[in-house]
Structures are given as C-alpha cells and as structure tokens.
Amino acid sequence: MPPFDTKLDVTLRPDRDAYWPGESMLLHVRITAAEATAVRGGRAELVGRLRYQYRTEEWDDDPRGGRRRETRVRTETDEQVLTDSILGPETLAAGETIERWVRFMIPRTALPSGAGEIVGVEWTARATIDVPRRRDASAEREVRVAAPRAAFAARVDPNPRVDPGEAGLELTLETAEVAAGEEIRGTLVVAPAEDFGIRGVRVELMRQETTARDLGHMVATTVLTGEVEIAETELYRERRYPIPFGIVVPPDAAPCHETGLTCVRWFVRVVLDRPRRGDQAAVQEILVHNEPEPADGD
Incomplete structure (x- = not known):
C-alpha cells in the first residue's frame, strides 16, 4: 500500500x-x-x-x-x-x-x-x-x-590558429574573457594572396569537452553559428578586408574548467565560405566564466 x-x-x-x-x-x-x-x-x-x-x-x-x-x-x-x-x-x-x-x-x-x-x-x-x-x-x-576566471586564464592559448590557404587571416578579439550571456566581439582581417570570391563569413562558438577516465572521450560541439554582414564578396590580392563580428555566449554555457578527470574549453571560429573551394578559418580559444556581477559598492 x-x-x-x-x-x-x-x-x-x-x-x-x-x-x-x-x-x-x-x-x-x-x-x-x-x-x-x-x-x-x-x-x-x-x-x-x-x-x-x-x-x-x-x-x-x-x-x-x-x-x-x-x-x-x-x-x-x-x-x-x-x-x-x-x-x-x-x-x-x-x-x-x-x-x-x-x-x-x-x-x-x-x-x-x-x-x-x-x-x-x-x-x-x-x-x-x-x-x-x-x-x-x-x-x-x-x-x-561560480568559476573564478583567474583559475583558468593562464591555461587559455592566446595564439589564434589559422588554416593555410589563399588568404592571410588575422583574428583579433576585444577580449578573450567573456561571461556566460555576454557578447564576444572581434575582427577578422582577410589579406588575399590572389583574387577570389566568397559566399559569406560565419562565426561559430565551439565547446570542447574531454574526459580522461579509461580510454577517455572528447566531443567538440558547435553551440552557435551566426552569419556576418560583409560589404564585398569579391576579394582582391594586395588588399586588406577588416570584417567585424560578434556572437553571444548562451547564458547557461558551462564555464571553462580543467581537472585531472574533466576539461571544458571554448573557442571562436571565423570561417570564409568559399564556393567550389575549401573553407578557410581562424580559431581563437576564449575563457568563458560565470562570475557573478559585482554588487553595488563592491
């Protein structure tokens, strides 16, 4: 009963x-x-x-x-x-x-x-x-x-990774540290080595999770994708094209952490979408945290 x-x-x-x-x-x-x-x-x-x-x-x-x-x-x-x-x-x-x-x-x-x-x-x-x-x-x-950002900041790689290709890519962020729910902004500068066209530019927010038990496990997830407004789709050699972008980190994003067992990292990836050619991208690691806003008077 x-x-x-x-x-x-x-x-x-x-x-x-x-x-x-x-x-x-x-x-x-x-x-x-x-x-x-x-x-x-x-x-x-x-x-x-x-x-x-x-x-x-x-x-x-x-x-x-x-x-x-x-x-x-x-x-x-x-x-x-x-x-x-x-x-x-x-x-x-x-x-x-x-x-x-x-x-x-x-x-x-x-x-x-x-x-x-x-x-x-x-x-x-x-x-x-x-x-x-x-x-x-x-x-x-x-x-x-909350995750104190200082506990993870030194582990974030400050150097962007750039795919080899027909353009030089320079990726800069206003800051590599962002709270969940806030926007991260930056600029991708494209310097073509030859003339080519692009369909567009997209920005991706990626989360990478790894675990170390037994055989381990790793999953990379594209959490968000956004299209970037561009002024030109035909790019010419010996010119430089600055492309500003922004993407908002979800408010419930899991903050970065690393232990001997688990690790969570975040990345911003900006991609040149090129028809009939392979895409070319630049990737920058970022620090996502959930520090509370300071109270008035703090």
Missing part, C-alpha cells in the same frame, strides 16, 4: 545567488504543517554532482563463437554530499511553522555549475523531513557555484 501524502510544506532560500569555492552558504529552511504531523527528524544537504562520459573496452560473446572487444561509452556520476541535522523527533501542530538556518562551506575544490554534452556539474541544496508511515517531505533548490 503506498504511503499517504505528507501535509508539510518545505521551502528553501539560499542567502545569495552565487558562491565562490571556499565560501560559506547560509541556507534558510522553512517548514509549515498543514495538520498535526509527527516527524522522526529532518536534515539539510548540499549536494554536488559531476556527470561525465568516457569510453571503455569490454568483452562480448561473438555469435559465431569466441569473444570480441567492443568500445562503449559509459556515463558516471560522482556525488559529494554535505549534511546537517535541522530537526529532531517531535510533533508539529497544525499551522505551526519552523525556521532553521544552516551554514554549508562550498568545497575549495568545487567545480563551477554548468552542463555540456559529456561533462556536467550541478550543485543542489536539499531539505528532507522524515515522516513515519507517510512520504518524506522535501524541497530542492539549485545553487550556482
């Missing part, structure tokens, strides 16, 4: 919108009883989850006899849980409200919140009230852990 629903309302409210690794979070827990309810106890938790995929080799039985090796992609979730008691055994009267404040320390090694295709990090505050012979009452609230 399934347990009865619990007539308890649980709400959570962290004291801030975002936290740095090593900072403390003050969590407000509010419990209201719609009817008299006996409880065994209650706990608050801060849960960090790292989800990642990796490739591994496994042996399978061959239908024709013998065994063969197969490479498969597996998903793993590493979980870290901090717990504190918020309630002991007691009976809550109908209409009674109990409030608790719980302090958790964000681990100094905490990875920043954000989800990609094969690597994802999430932090969650959770409160659970243990009610005998009824479903536990619970509530969850997402917690955003």
